[in-house]
Amino acid sequence: MKKSITLYFLCVMALNSSCQKQNPMTIEQVETALITTERHDLNRVEPPNWWIGFKNTSLQLLIHHPEISKTHPEISYAGVSIKQVHKANSPNYLFIDLEISKNTKPGTFNIIFKQENHEDLVYTYTLKSREQPAEDYVGFNSSDAVYLITPDRFSNGDPSNDIHETLLEKTIDRSNNYARHGGDIQGITNHLDYIQDLGFTAIWPCPLLMNDMSQGSYHGYAMTDFYLIDPRFGTLENYLELSSKMSKKGMKLIMDHVANHCGVEHWWMKDLPFKDWINHQDIFEKSEKDQDVKNPIITSHRRTTNQDQYASEIDKKAMNEGWFVSAMPDLNQRNPFMAKYTIQNSIWWIETAKLSGIRQDTYPYPDKNFMSTWAGEIMNEYPNFSIVGEEWTTNPLLIAYWQQGHQNKDGYNSNLKSPMDFAMQDQIVKGLNNDESFSTGLIEIYKGLANDFAYAKPEDLMVFVDNHDMSRIFTQLKGDVANTKAALSYLLMLPRIPQIYYGTEILMHDFDHPGDHGLIRSDFPGGWEGDSANAFTTEGLTDAQKDMQIYLKKILNYRKTSKAIHEGKTIHFAPEDGVYALFRVLEEETVVHIINKNENGIQLNTQRFDEMGLKGKTLKNIINEQQFDWPESLFLQEKGSIILSTKTD
Template sequence: MKKHLKNINRTLLFGLLCVISLNLACKKQTDMNPIEADATSAVVESHDISKIEPLNWWVGFKNQTLQLLVHHQNISAFTPEISYQGISIEKVHKADSSNYLFIDLNISEVTKAGKFNIVFKQDGKNDLIQTYELKSRLKDSKDYIGFDSSDAVYLITPDRFANGNPENDIAKTLNETTIDRSDNYARHGGDIQGITNHLDYIEDLGFTAIWPCPLLTNDMQQSSYHGYAMTDFYEIDPRFGTLEEYKTLSSKMSEKGMKLIMDQVANHCGLEHWWMKDLPFKNWINHQENYESNSENWDNSKSITTNHRRTTNQDIYASKIDKENMSEGWFVSSMPDLNQRNPFMATYTIQNSIWWIETANLGGIRQDTYPYPDKNFMSHWAGAIMAEYPNFSIVGEEWTTNPLLIAYWQQGNPNKDGYNSNLKSPMDFAMQEKIASGLNRDEAWDSGLIEIYQALANDFIYVKPKDIMVFPDNHDMSRIFTQLKGDIPNTKMALSYLLMLPRIPQIYYGTEILMNDFDKPGDHGLVRSDFPGGWRGDKVNAFTGIGLSDKEKDMQTFLKTVLNYRKNSKAIHDGKTIHFAPDNNIYVLFRSLGDETVAHIMNKNDTTVELDLSKFKELGLEGKTVKNLISGEQFLWHNGMLTLKDRGSVILTTKL
């Protein structure tokens, strides 16, 4: 009996020790620093903070740092604390405005995805609690594959392409709340769903990537349809749809093997951006003192606009004031110029780009007004993205017809000032201008074909010509059909030629059906006209062909044929380029790789002419069967004469 009681006492003592040990363990867990805390513990969600950006983040990046922008009334009086395994607060920065904090976090390699609370404490008063989430990445950085010379990009102005959801046409909480399709500068109702609904059409045309103009919120008083005056860098404009709809667009494109390119703006924001009413630092935007002293009565006369002298980025003789007015001047008075020399603005912009890459599974970024921001920042921005995503692609807009300036902005160019942009793809405005002007020339001695030939001959200046983006027109210039004075053979030559070049081609929506701006050439609202068939009740439907003229259908078929051939042509994607100096108003270019050779013939003669094929014997085509890509006709290549009956382009291929 005594032995039995002794055993009971030992059991009770052991249990007591276990309870004590458990209490000590719990206390130790409570006292742990943020790195040691249990990441799996339950989190009660709370959202006391007005705004925190980025909206969320991910684990598993090469760069383990994250800077949070926190905006809340008098938040600088609070001290943030985080208790989550693998996360530590490295530094907290106060801004000039008491309503901001910038919190530097370190996210270690062992950090797991999950939610945690950031507790903001203030002298024993009521704490503010904000729940934040770290997500698991859907794929590794190297698996984000950008666009390249194998792609063809379809550029869309979303408000003018297709209205897939009329229910979102008006957002009553925003400044511009009208829809008026009769007004070229009002909103027309096109949206993300409209693009998604017509992916089959875009894919069938032969495009492999889509670049929609900006889809982020533009809460401006008027002309907000174009998207370039962003008022929230983390929000899809509700008149275009929702974030989920944007992600669905990307997902459905991925299923088709297509890439989504996001149009981003690092240079400026819209005047109605939420931070313009409470700027965090005294140098958050350029010429901020002038703006803040006149903000109540702000107008064009008080703004300091850019001088647009983009050559100051390279000019060894440029004055200091010209350089400053170029990079620091406002693009227009309604678009405040962001100061990327402010380190917090710089980090904000880089993180915003990465957030969208991860959130929307992007296949590329198009960066607006590339030479206007601080050029050293732009190198840092592009470098940070490419360091994280080595197979990604960025194209930058530099509107210049000077190949020397285009070359300056391409990654790896041996610039005398040592500048390296980290930008893979500048835009080829030079080639675009020469194609249009060359085809419009009527001089008998060359009909402008030599002008085009010499433009391509300038490729020696580029580090990698096939990474440059070429186009016949875009959302900021007259449609190519307008530029070429309504000449269909010239329009076909322009399109087929640029699709044969060692470049990444971009085509603007509606080019395939001869959309034009004849009524007012160059007018932006008219250039961005509605795509027929994108709205209920449209009498003409270019998606189905109903109501299109024979000429419009013919151009649609022509472009579809060339694009779909190009889609699977290794010779055009990566082949050797050989062209022959124009003669007798004929210009011939070849692309060759392996057993595939493609010949592109531009003929500006209005009467039947003979082309001597013996001139091209170095291509080794003698005795090979070639096919006319458009007509389907096949014949045996002999070094004799080829009859060209019509002015226009002829495309021949050995790929039958």
């Protein structure tokens, strides 16, 4: 009673004061202002905040706190209503469905958790205004070039955050390829000029979220908190600063997400909300009791079960419900609360960090119907956004299945704009490594591109020659610089979105142990104080490394302004005598890419290419900048590739 009287007099006083102003507050506004003194009595509320103005006006809050299921939540805020409250199997969870009307104003409000015989618990929740229209979240496309970075191995911009004593992995050891080395978000931010000057327009860092695992946490793919930046990479403020500085430079930030699994040390693994929150949860719970989690059921990796019309149900489950590895529990997206949680988490990061794109890890491993819903919900809210999905297959039919717009026999629509083109990567390496004959060598690259008829929009595929999970391209091509240049130049001419891994520009390799993940993700020279070489300044680099850096820089910066490469018609000619020619054409611009695998010089009869209309035109070699009139015969002096353009100014 005393509490109510006090509140009444406070309301009267506030209202009297308000009436003296030009824009007096209503009684409801006064009450709201009085009761929203910031309080966070609960352990965890996720998402931690939200925004007004989404097309989807529903929001589901995950509440985690001891015995929270015994409480009764209430909200008094104009435009926000509780539609339903769900209890979980664990008494320490509630899931609250909110409806946020179109007319709701931004602000804070208290969620009051009433409980008998105890003081009420209060959590102050914030609804924000959206800082930019949904249409302004513009994704990547074939005019972009993406720089992929393993953050722990790129640059240590802030040594003070290297070690956190509260986390399970407490050491920095640069001599150990599987330990943390100290690279962080600040290290990326510090070198944005270097990345942009090379000619890249977008950056994809491997995951930056909390990975509080006992070992191997540097790679980021075993999340233990989906709403927290790992403090060894920095803070949320560091991440937002990176995004902001990239935006000012006209660059795009792509976030690496994982919908399929989490790390075994994820906070909820110690108190799972439902009996089906993760796949094979009964085995995990038994293992926990026996203090043995070494033998979970691992996925079969038979990814074709997603498309195979003859696949058995047991094979489908073995693929989609098995754990990726023993340290990564498989999330069950068929649980509607897990599904909602994952979708909201993605939207929260897009809105918070103003992302331009998401790269979704292990795309075929989660429930495929959920993945369609996930991508669809995001694209519904952000119509110009981009999502790229990892499907590690060299079969174009499987890649094509996952792309939005492909007419699948089973009627499946993925809502995914950009699958990853592992098939083309494989063909490029084979084509350059294999000896020339009628059926091997450059013809394999030619046939790889000829498969584009299978894709709804081949220009939206993301293509690459290597990444963080496979040997460096210089290693795959057996240390052959000419072939490495040919692979990269061809990559950058394709009707695709190209991605290049950090260090490729200086011929980083893994010759000692090809395919070793820790070695593939080696430290970028110059990213640490005291490094003997510095790739950012070229100090200490070999002549070959400097030459490759200049080579890529010239192509990438030319590519930035080439409409023919971005959106032009593609014409290629079947390889003959160890030579393969590709043309990109748009209006008055023609780009010519020629790969020559002959060790010695060869005379190329250009009359075969007369349909390209280059007779009488002047072309420029974009690497050495020499100009010449298109000849009837072109002498290719050495093995490798050349790029010519009718843009000579």
